Amino acid sequence: MSILTKTNELWFFEIRLESIGGMGANLAGKMLAESGVLGLGLNGTNFSSYGSEKKGSPVKSFVRFCQPDVEIRDHSPIEQPDVIGLFHEALHTTVNVLSGLKPGGVVLVNSTRSFEEIRRDLQFPYGTLALIDAMGIAIDERTRVNTSMLGALFRICDFLDPDTMRQVIRQTFEKKYPHLVEPNLRTFERGYQEVRFQTIEALTDAAGMKFERPEPLLGYETQVLGGLIRTQGNSMLKDLSGSRQGYLPELDLASCIHCANCDSVCPDLCFVWESGEDKRGRQQMFLKGIDYQYCKGCLKCVEICPTGSLSSLREEVGYADNHRVAHVFN
Ligand code: SF4
Ligand code: SF4
Incomplete structure (x- = not known):
């Protein structure tokens, strides 16, 4: 047989x-x-x-x-x-x-x-x-x-x-x-x-999954004549969360001194900043958080952070209302 x-x-x-x-x-x-x-x-x-x-x-x-x-x-x-x-x-x-x-x-x-x-x-x-x-x-x-x-x-x-x-x-x-x-x-x-x-069990007449060959979004058949790509190289839709291998950085803003070391080593510009005033009224950039869509979990930011405000966490990836949520277990 x-x-x-x-x-x-x-x-x-x-x-x-x-x-x-x-x-x-x-x-x-x-x-x-x-x-x-x-x-x-x-x-x-x-x-x-x-x-x-x-x-x-x-x-x-x-x-x-x-x-x-x-x-x-x-x-x-x-x-x-x-x-x-x-x-x-x-x-x-x-x-x-x-x-x-x-x-x-x-x-x-x-x-x-x-x-x-x-x-x-x-x-x-x-x-x-x-x-x-x-x-x-x-x-x-x-x-x-x-x-x-x-x-x-x-x-x-x-x-x-x-x-x-x-x-x-x-x-x-x-x-x-x-x-x-x-x-x-x-x-x-x-x-x-x-x-x-x-x-x-599948129904007796159930078909298999339809095979789809991914087609490029723009090609010689679909390109608008005289069209202009205004956002070439744009990575807005890029989702790097699939690159993470079990860990992601967690930020404790309370102990952060906004030194930007993390921002300088992050290969994917995940850190989000906003301008504000320090205690003496001087303009300064303040760290607001991490955009996990672009984070690939390399943890370089955790290694460089001088205050321990960033730590690594085991990640479980779930989906709620089509938004990816990362939450911690253990
Ligand atoms: S390296 Fe650490 S302390 Fe410095 S801005 Fe980033 S999280 Fe804050
Ligand atoms: S883990 Fe890597 S990719 Fe993610 S925020 Fe830190 S430095 Fe950036």
Whole structure:
């Protein structure tokens, strides 16, 4: 019997990882493909697509498996995946992450929130949703999100052998970083064990998610003749919150001395200021707060602040009335 119980008309089983630069989805896709090819003798391919932008921009990694007697001649991006792995839940605000998901497909999300909240945000009414606190595990074990996501992905792709991945982890770290072997094995194991599932049966005639190829807003067909872009380079709509990896700065204005050290190191101009008068009536700029839309959680501001007015906090990202709210737990 085939190891791959679910395949498409070309006999492929396809996985798409949706992530942001810096979270290790590229490497996770590579390791996933290797474990199927080297561990099980399947045919498989993997490649990633990412832009030339800085860390924090959207990344996709594609993994395609098939039986050893089937040739893979299709090297195009995966449009109708069986499994989607969402490395950062906030990505859905900027990328159509579920695009093309097959009926009966599985969506794995790195999140601490409830199934209901994630279904509402992703607009994913039926099908199998898998949740894993991959960031929490990585922070506990001092490892990376991609290893805990891999643990959960191995549980979903139950035809893969977790022992192969344990071996890959050992081989990857034991020579140069032997102290990282055990934490990474624990991270993988926790991802495998702690992933939670919820399946809501689809209606019998339910279609998969429609595939959408993102089109540029302005091109030769849509550009207004003689039109003028008045806000070129404008970053007003840019949302960097998806780049944060579990932490964000919290400001205690009561102890702030408005020295602007934080502003001088912040790479994304997140600090908001207003002019006012000091106690002697002299004009001065006063720090008003942090615009979290542009904050990518690098925490350089926390390091530089001389008064401890900025501290780092674990972040849980939630959505209320379409506004992102960051709130603290623990
Ligand atoms: S570095 Fe600290 S004290 Fe200085 S303005 Fe920023 S928050 Fe305030
Ligand atoms: S963590 Fe601080 S320095 Fe880094 S982007 Fe956010 S506000 Fe700016």
